[in-house]
Amino acid sequence: MSSSGHATGLPAHNWAGNTVFTATGVRRPASVEELQHIVASSRRVRALGSGHSFNRVADTAGELVRLDALPPLxxxxxxxxxxxxxxxxxxxxxxxxxxxxxxxxxxxxxxxxxxxxxxxxxxxxxxxxxxxxxxxxxxxxxxxxxxxxxxxxxxxxxxxxxxxxxxxxxxxxxxxxxxxxxxxDFEVSQHVYTGVPLTEVADRFDEIFGCAYSVSAFTDYLGDARVWLKRRTAERPGTRARTRWEGVTPAGAAHHPIPGIPATHCTRQLGVPGPWHERLPHFRPDFTPSNGDEVQSELLLPRASAAEALEALRALGQRIAPVLQISEIRTVAADDLWLSPFFQRDCVAFHFTWVKDQDAVLPVIAALEERLLPLGARPHWGKLTAMEPESVAALYRRAGDFRELVREHDPDGVFANPFVDRAFALR
Ligand SMILES: Cc1cc2nc3c(=O)[nH]c(=O)nc-3n(C[C@H](O)[C@H](O)[C@H](O)COP(=O)(O)OP(=O)(O)OC[C@H]3O[C@@H](n4cnc5c(N)ncnc54)[C@H](O)[C@@H]3O)c2cc1C
Missing domain, CATH: 3.30.465.10 (Uridine Diphospho-n-acetylenolpyruvylglucosamine Reductase; domain 3)
Structure with a gap:
């Protein structure tokens, strides 16, 4: 990506390298005033964050603007x-x-x-x-x-x-x-539990996901799961009692979510307590997260569909396996944000880290979306999907209200891009 305060003219790409932006360049203003000037003098412009999305959500026909040269606040x-x-x-x-x-x-x-x-x-x-x-x-x-x-x-x-x-x-x-x-500030310790049968993850879903502050299960849908439990050393006051998940023994060595990659990239495990920000992420800031050589997709479903969705994914296991690096199952609580996949519903999240071969991966994503959409799945806005943008937006009850909000804030489409325009029928 760009390194100068002026537009580079070089094609910018995302973190995974699977998306080369159509943007004419990347600007890095050093002050908010400079940013305001760039926007005021642009017909098309858009913010790029750290570029970790896997699709064209950040793209623009004009220039991209990164804010990483602004003074930290x-x-x-x-x-x-x-x-x-x-x-x-x-x-x-x-x-x-x-x-x-x-x-x-x-x-x-x-x-x-x-x-x-x-x-x-x-x-x-x-x-x-x-x-x-x-x-x-x-x-x-x-x-x-x-x-x-x-x-x-x-x-x-x-x-x-x-x-x-x-x-x-x-x-x-x-x-x-x-x-x-x-x-x-709070402290967290994390343990990994290996060899958990997928049938147990499905049958004891509430027990497993309710037994720690933050829980992730990693699997390929053919073999067992490995479960990451991140426990607060002192619970937040007023928290409801945790479930118990009995009969399991934590792993005696640290693990990377993707089998075969050294755990040096990962935050400290083996139950050693540490500050929240050094335990809640799986990956350490000073190392490449995940694999680096990958693309990702994710489907967010009503939590009540967890067991049925797991069964559907197990049935697709042989189809998924050749292009999968690892899948992660998480839970997320409901919110009130119009375009949040968690809008007014507690969710189970099925994330997929795929090999970096989009042509091979997209048909598999299409197959699993076909199975999980009837269960209420919504794709992650920043990851790959086989769905058209307008079909994704149609999954949101407040999509029409969002369209009106965009028209009010940006009537001439200065921040427009084809992804959002198509999703919300803006232009
Ligand atoms: C290795 C890896 C692991 C990931 N893990 C997770 C995970 O655990 N959970 C999860 O949910 N997702 C995960 N993601 C996806 C990632 O969190 C999202 O794609 C997220 O949007 C990335 O943030 P970004 O700053 O890179 O945004 P970008 O990809 O740069 O931009 C995303 C969107 O945000 C907009 N935007 C950026 N900055 C601004 C701004 N200043 N003002 C207005 N709009 C702005 C852009 O225009 C674009 O529409 C992961 C991605 C990778 C590569």
């Missing part, structure tokens, strides 16, 4: 239990400062390398029966609108429409800062 408001952060900052950077001052975010995704604004724009999530996606922590945001003016939107001042503006796929403007709810 992590401003804690003790009284409000909130932090205001620079939109282009990565979760790992924000988390370190929060931890040093005795604060924490409720949850994190599998890696700390991703930008705050980019994650919130696509409803990125971690795992935990009671934990919502990362965007649900946002209480206000500041963005540069199509005329270059700064606007602040907040849940408090506009509770009706704010839930439409957080998971917004970059369509409302370039977010410059976000305010997130924080809680007191």
């Amino acid at each position: 992590v401003e804690i408001d003790e009284a409000a239990s909130a932090v205001t952060v620079g939109a282009g900052m990565r979760y790992g950077e924000v988390a370190t400062v929060l931890h040093e001052s005795g604060h924490a975010l409720a949850n994190l995704a599998s890696l700390p390398h991703i930008s705050v604004a980019g994650c919130c724009a696509t409803a990125t999530h971690g795992s935990g029966d009671a934990e919502q996606c990362l965007a649900a922590a946002v209480t206000s945001l500041e963005l540069v609108g199509p005329d270059g003016e700064l606007t602040t939107l907040s849940r408090e001042s506009d509770p009706e429409r704010f839930p439409g503006a957080v998971v917004a796929l970059g369509a409302l403007g370039i977010v410059t800062r976000l305010t997130l709810r924080v809680e007191p």
Whole structure:
């Protein structure tokens, strides 16, 4: 990606390298004023976060703008239990400062390398029966609108429409800062349990996923599962009692989610307690997360469909196996964000890390979407899907309201791109 303050003219690509953007270049303003000027003088422009999405959600026919050259901002408001952060900052950077001052975010995704604004724009999530996606922590945001003016939107001042503006796929403007709810710093220990039969994951789903703060099960749908339990050393006050999952023994060695890759890339396991931000992500900030040589897809389903979906995936196991590196099962709590796949429903998430061969992978994604869509599946906004954008948007009850919100904020489509235009029939 670009390294200069001016447009490079070089084609930019995403982290996985499976998407070369059509953008004419990438700008990296050093100040919000410079950003405002870029937007005000552009016919088409769009924010690029850390570029970790696997599809064209971030693309534009104009220039992309990255915010990683803006001065870092992590401003804690003790009284409000909130932090205001620079939109282009990565979760790992924000988390370190929060931890040093005795604060924490409720949850994190599998890696700390991703930008705050980019994650919130696509409803990125971690795992935990009671934990919502990362965007649900946002209480206000500041963005540069199509005329270059700064606007602040907040849940408090506009509770009706704010839930439409957080998971917004970059369509409302370039977010410059976000305010997130924080809680007191906490510690987590993680253990991995190997050799868990998939039938047990299905039959004892509530027990397994309810027995720790954050739970992930990794499998290829042919063999057993390996279950990551991330436990808080002290529960958040008011938390309901955890379930018990009996008869299992933790692994005696550290594991990488993808078999065969050394666990040096992973956050500390074997039950050693550590700060929340060094345990909740699977991957350490100083190493390549996951495999690096991959593409991903993910389907989010109502939690009540977990056992049926698992059965369907087991039936597709032989079809999936040749192109799969690993699949991860997580749970995510409901929220009220219009474009969140978790909108008003507790979910089970089926994530797939595939080999980096999109032509071979897409037909398999299509096959599993065909089986899981009738169970209420919605694809992750930042990952691959075999569905057309308009079919994805049709899965959201508030899609029409979102279309109106975009038309109001950006009537001339300065932040438009084909992905969002098609999804919401904007142009
Ligand atoms: C190795 C790996 C692991 C992953 N693990 C998880 C996981 O655990 N859970 C999960 O849910 N997802 C996961 N993802 C997916 C990832 O979290 C999403 O794709 C997320 O959007 C990436 O954030 P980003 O900053 O790279 O966004 P980008 O891909 O750069 O952009 C995504 C969207 O955000 C918009 N955007 C970015 N910055 C701004 C801004 N300042 N203002 C307005 N809009 C903006 C863009 O325009 C675009 O529409 C993973 C991806 C990878 C590569």
